[in-house]
Amino acid sequence: MTNDLEGLGFDGEPFDPFAAPPAGEPPAPAASQTGGNGGADNIGAVAREMRRAVADAHRNALHAQVLMQARTLSRWGVDIAAPTVSAAASGYYEIVNGRITPSTAPPTAQTPPPVTTEARFKPLARTERTTLDRDDLARLADGDISGVFGPGYLQPGCNPSVKLAAGTALLLDEVGGIGLRGGSSGHGALVASVARLDGTPEQLLAAGEQAAEIFALYLGLHLCLADAVFSPGDGSGEPARSEAEITTGLHATEVRLDVTGVDLVPRPHVRADVEFRAGDEIAARITGLCLALVEKPGVPIGPDRGGTVPAFLGRYSAAGEQTLINEFHIAHFARGSHGIAFGPEFEHYSDRRATRVPDRGLTLVDRLVSMDGRRGELDGASYETEYDSPADSWYYADTANASMPNMIYMETSLQSALSIGYFLGPTLSAPQAPVSLRNLGGTATVLREVDLRDKTLRQRSQLLSTTLNNGASLQSFAYTLLADGEPFYEGETLFGYFSEEAMANQTGLDAGRAVPTWLDAQQPRPAVRTIDVAARRADPAAALCARDHFALLDDLHVVDGGGRYGNGYLHAVRRIDPDDWFFARHFPRDPVIPGSLGVETVIHAMQEWLLDAGLGEGMTNPGFILPVGAPFTWKYRGQFVPTDGQATLEVHIKDVRRGPGRVRVTGDASMWKPGLRIYELTDIAVELREEGARPW
Numbered sequence: 042m043t044n045d046l047e048g049l050g051f052d053g054e055p056f057d058p059f060a061a062p063p064a065g066e067p068p069a070p071a072a073s074q075t076g077g078n079g080g081a082d083n084i085g086a087v088a089r090e091m092r093r094a095v096a097d098a099h100r101n102a103l104h105a106q107v108l109m110q111a112r113t114l115s116r117w118g119v120d121i122a123a124p125t126v127s128a129a130a131s132g133y134y135e136i137v138n139g140r141i142t143p144s145t146a147p148p149t150a151q152t153p154p155p156v157t158t159e160a161r162f163k164p165l166a167r168t169e170r171t172t173l174d175r176d177d178l179a180r181l182a183d184g185d186i187s188g189v190f191g192p193g194y195l196q197p198g199c200n201p202s203v204k205l206a207a208g209t210a211l212l213l214d215e216v217g218g219i220g221l222r223g224g225s226s227g228h229g230a231l232v233a234s235v236a237r238l239d240g241t242p243e244q245l246l247a248a249g250e251q252a253a254e255i256f257a258l259y260l261g262l263h264l265c266l267a268d269a270v271f272s273p274g275d276g277s278g279e280p281a282r283s284e285a286e287i288t289t290g291l292h293a294t295e296v297r298l299d300v301t302g303v304d305l306v307p308r309p310h311v312r313a314d315v316e317f318r319a320g321d322e323i324a325a326r327i328t329g330l331c332l333a334l335v336e337k338p339g340v341p342i343g344p345d346r347g348g349t350v351p352a353f354l355g356r357y358s359a360a361g362e363q364t365l366i367n368e369f370h371i372a373h374f375a376r377g378s379h380g381i382a383f384g385p386e387f388e389h390y391s392d393r394r395a396t397r398v399p400d401r402g403l404t405l406v407d408r409l410v411s412m413d414g415r416r417g418e419l420d421g422a423s424y425e426t427e428y429d430s431p432a433d434s435w436y437y438a439d440t441a442n443a444s445m446p447n448m449i450y451m452e453t454s455l456q457s458a459l460s461i462g463y464f465l466g467p468t469l470s471a472p473q474a475p476v477s478l479r480n481l482g483g484t485a486t487v488l489r490e491v492d493l494r495d496k497t498l499r500q501r502s503q504l505l506s507t508t509l510n511n512g513a514s515l516q517s518f519a520y521t522l523l524a525d526g527e528p529f530y531e532g533e534t535l536f537g538y539f540s541e542e543a544m545a546n547q548t549g550l551d552a553g554r555a556v557p558t559w560l561d562a563q564q565p566r567p568a569v570r571t572i573d574v575a576a577r578r579a580d581p582a583a584a585l586c587a588r589d590h591f592a593l594l595d596d597l598h599v600v601d602g603g604g605r606y607g608n609g610y611l612h613a614v615r616r617i618d619p620d621d622w623f624f625a626r627h628f629p630r631d632p633v634i635p636g637s638l639g640v641e642t643v644i645h646a647m648q649e650w651l652l653d654a655g656l657g658e659g660m661t662n663p664g665f666i667l668p669v670g671a672p673f674t675w676k677y678r679g680q681f682v683p684t685d686g687q688a689t690l691e692v693h694i695k696d697v698r699r700g701p702g703r704v705r706v707t708g709d710a711s712m713w714k715p716g717l718r719i720y721e722l723t724d725i726a727v728e729l730r731e732e733g734a735r736p737w
Contacts, residue, residue, distance in 0.1 A: 131289035134242045136327070137280050138273050141242045148284035148328040153226040153301045158435035159402025159590050159622065161222065162303040165356075165368055166193035166261030167431070173216040173255070181205035186258055194261055199355045202270045203263045203334065205254050212238070212248040213296065219259055222433075229300035231256050237292040238317070238324075242285055245293070245325050249315035252298040253332040262309035262334050265369035266342060267355035269334040276308020276333035283329040291324035293317035305369050306377035308333045343370055344384040348416035348464060356408060358427055359497040364408045366464075371407060374460065375400040376629050383464050384416075389472060394630045396463050396478040396538065398456055402435050402590075403626040403635070405453035406460055410499075416466045419507035419516070425499060426457040432494035439591040443664030443732075445493045446591070447644055450522075450530055450667065451637040455480055457500045458518040459536055467507055467514050468538055476538045478628075480636055481515075482676040485532030487667045490736075491524055499523040505533075514538040549717035550678045556718050558691045558711075559604060560612045569612075572597040572653050574645075585652060585665060585729075590622060593642040597649050605709070609654075609694035611646045619683035634681035634688070639720055643690055643710045647727045656697065656704045662732040668705050669736065671726045679719030689713040695724070702734025 135144040168190040173181075177189045184204040187195040205211065213233045223230035231252050238244050254271055263269060274281030295318040302312035310333035317325040336342050341351045344366065356367035366382070373382040375398050380388030390396070398404060407428050414422025430445065430453075440446040459478060468476055502520040515537050522530040550556075560566070575595040577583045587593065597613050604610030617634070624632035648665055657663050681688050689712065696707040705728040712720035 131287050134285040134287070136242070136246060136283045136285060139246070139281075141246065141285070144284070146284075148286050148326060150328070153228075155225075156227045157402075157590075157622070158438060159626075161227065161402070161435070162260070163429070163431065163434075164221065164260045165264045166190065168193065168259065170259075171219050173219075175215055178205060178211060178213055178215065178255075181255065181258060182207075182211050186263070190259065190261075194258075194264065196264055196355065196357065199267045199353075200263050200269055202268070202337070203258075205258070206247075206251050207271065209247060211251070212236070212244065213251050213255075216255060219256065221259075224299045224301070226299075226301055228303055229256060229260075231259075231296075231298040231300075233296045233298075235294060235296055237294060240287060240289075240292060240324070242287060245285065245287065245315075245317055246327065246330075248293075248296050248317070249298070249313075249327045249330050250332055252296050252315065253311050253313055253330060256298060256300060256313070257309070257311045257332065257334065260303060260311075262303075262305075262311070263355075265305065265309060265354075265356050265367045266334055266336055266340075267353060268340045269336050272333050272335040274331050274333055275304070275310040275312075276335045281331050283327055283331065285325065285327045287325040288323065291319040291322055293319050293324040295319075305372040308335050309369065310334070343373075343381040346385050348384050348466070358408060358410045359429070359499075362410055364410050364427075365412060366409045368407050371398060371404060371460070374398050375404055386466075386469060386472070394475055394477070396459070396468065396476065397628045397630070398460055399452070399627040399635065400629050401626055403452065403623065404456070405449060406456040406500075409461060409464070412461070414465060414504070416464070417469075419465055419467055420504060422461075422465055423501070423503045424461050425501050426461065428453045428457070428498045428500070430493050430496050430498060435590055437494060439587060439589045441585045441587045441591075441645070441648055441665050443666055444491070445667075446587075446641060447667055448635070448637040448641040450487070451485065451640065452635065453498060454485070454500060454520050454522055454530065454532060455483075455534055455536075455637070458502055458504075458516075458520060458534055461502065462504055462507075462516045462518065462536060465504065467509070467516060470509065475541050476514075477541075477544050477631055479537050479539060479633075479680060480677060481535045481537050482674070483532055483534030484672055484674045485530065485534075486672045487530055487669050489527070489529050490666055490669055491527075491529045493524060493529075496524045499526075513540070513543050547679045547717075547719075549719045550676065550711075550721055551718055553717075555716050558612060558689060558713065559610060559693070560598070560600065560691065567600045567603055569598045569600055572599060572649050574649055577649075585648070585657075585663065587645050587648075591641065591645070593638070594645050594649070597646050599650060599653070604693035606693055606695050608697065609650065611650055611690075611692040611694070611708075613642075613646055613690050615642065615688045615690070617681060617683065617685050617687055621683075624683050632683055636675070636677045636680070636720065639681070639688065639690075639712050640675060640722060640725070642688075643692060643712070643722060643725060644727055646690060646692055647694075647706055647708060647725070648729075650692075650694075651704065651706050651727060651729060656699075656706070657729045660702065660729070660731045663729050664732060666728050666730055668707075668726040668728040671705070671707070671724065673725050674723040675725075676721045676723075677719065679714060679717060681714055681719075685714045687715065692725075700737055702731035703737065704729050 133144040133147055134141050180189050182205045216233045218232045220230045297316040299314045312331045315327040345351050350365050353363050356364045358364050370382040379390040406426055410425045412424040436449050500522050505517045508515040517535045519533045521528050578586050594613055600610040627635045692708045692710040694708045698705040707726040710722040711718050
């Protein structure tokens with residue numbers, strides 16, 4: 042202990058009112074020389090000395106706490122360098138893993154681009170709290186996270202060390218505002234008041250880190266780990282670097298956290314710039330602050346070999362069950378370590394083209410809750426997964442539908458199937474062979490109309506069969522989706538894992554023959570009229586119009602009374618831009634247009650035709666919905682890639698059904714890449730209904 046104390050590096054001298062004055066200062070006058078009370082000069086000198094000594098003692102105590110915390114955390118293998126204590130000074134500083142050194146270069150000014158709505162981080166928990174008082178902060182410092190933010194943050198038996206300002210003095214007084222989508226780039230913001238900071242880089246860094254800790258807890262980042270601590274950096278093990286600039290003579294009373302990034306890979310972390318203000322003036326800045334939640338040494342964070350989960354990994358389901366894998370593992374499946382996601386035998390897939398779940402805003406499965414099955418036993422496994430669908434999700438904002446669009450129905454059900462099918466190990470029999478995963482088709486039916494905003498979707502699935510062939514492996518699934526315990530969607534689907542040779546030898550739906558669209562096959566060519574979808578979309582007042590990420594059509598060509606059934610024919614060509622947003626999401630390192638997005642494009646064409654035909658006239662509050670009780674079948678025999686240039690679709694209107702407050706349009710459709718028909722959709726339907734209309 043003596044050696045530990047010698048390393049604490051106290052500043053100043055111990056206060057002793059009877060000690061000789063420091064060199065260069067006159068002795069304090071004795072009481073007998075100044076009167077019975079010692080005189081004003083002596084009292085002032087003693088008071089000044091006491092203030093200096095108390096300040097030194099307070100700073101030394103804080104410094105000792107930081108050092109002792111660093112020693113404690115080092116026993117867990119967490120490298121937190123102990124900062125040195127310095128007097129308040131202006132200038133530039135470089136901060137590496139908490140160690141602060143002067144720098145001659147000003148901080149690098151970087152403004153991150155605004156995050157798009159589909160790429161925004163989805164919190165692991167939600168709260169109504171946007172302000173916190175001193176008592177709330179004290180409870181966070183005690184580890185009572187759910188007591189402050191609500192029951193969604195409850196994590197019984199987990200993360201005893203995840204506390205605000207653990208082992209150090211709490212520097213923030215209250216949080217005046219937390220914004221989930223605020224800040225310069227839309228990643229989030231936090232504003233907190235502080236007592237007068239002394240202006241040292243160490244204290245400013247501590248205050249900035251505490252603000253980042255609050256934001257991380259607010260997002261629920263700790264919920265996907267079982268026993269973690271806050272640590273500088275992103276959890277990769279690389280040095281955590283940031284920069285600071287301090288203005289002399291200003292004592293900050295406000296901390297502003299501008300979040301520049303949030304991710305779960307490699308570990309849950311927050312990146313932010315921090316501004317310290319004294320009234321209207323900027324006292325200091327920290328640029329590039331990064332803080333992660335990192336597991337203690339020896340604590341498991343993912344499945345073992347064979348897919349077994351060695352211990353509870355920290356995440357509870359929406360119903361309070363202990364889950365098997367969670368958002369952290371799914372994020373690694375999309376863009377990180379497959380070994381962390383599914384077990385060590387998958388690690389070699391991490392750095393090459395391999396099966397992945399779609400990324401960011403297209404990640405539509407969150408948690409594996411339970412499984413009845415084992416890795417390597419590829420038939421008969423059953424399992425349950427969850428997906429949280431917040432009301433502020435990009436697809437609710439961009440769809441023309443009254444609730445969730447068809448694409449998300451399809452994607453969340455298919456992603457649950459593909460993720461767990463892959464988890465069971467169909468590719469491990471030939472682990473070095475490059476394979477691509479593709480959906481080949483299926484049938485699905487909406488069972489009831491339900492608004493899915495802010496719902497947790499529960500999926501019950503069964504792996505029906507696995508067929509292993511040279512160059513291709515096929516898996517078939519059956520699934521049911523539930524909301525509030527009641528089924529609302531069910532279907533079956535088929536996935537294939539294909540070798541590079543199989544992917545290069547695709548013949549589409551017509552055995553390699555070039556089959557023209559119905560319109561191109563007509564002689565003479567019939568009259569065509571055009572619906573200007575782009576012009577309608579450009580009108581902010583245009584209702585029932587898909588926008589932004591769902592801006593999939595610019596114009597639509599119509600042959601009234603045409604098509605296979607004589608009820609109308611739709612034709613559209615969509616230009617494929619290699620920079621289209623979805624290529625970066627589906628799939629990382631293997632970009633193709635999601636088949637469900639092709640289906641969504643067909644649905645948009647049918648919706649635009651329904652409105653243009655005046656079938657919704659007389660409705661005062663209409664909304665598009667997915668038709669209930671109408672089975673829809675899709676078949677894919679190819680994919681659209683960034684270099685295809687264009688996609689062509691056609692729809693044959695099959696039936697128009699009218700009822701009180703409702704109209705339903707059903708059709709058959711196909712899609713072509715240049716020279717090859719690759720999608721076939723049977724009995725695809727759209728429905729417009731008056732709000733509150735009775736079911737069929």
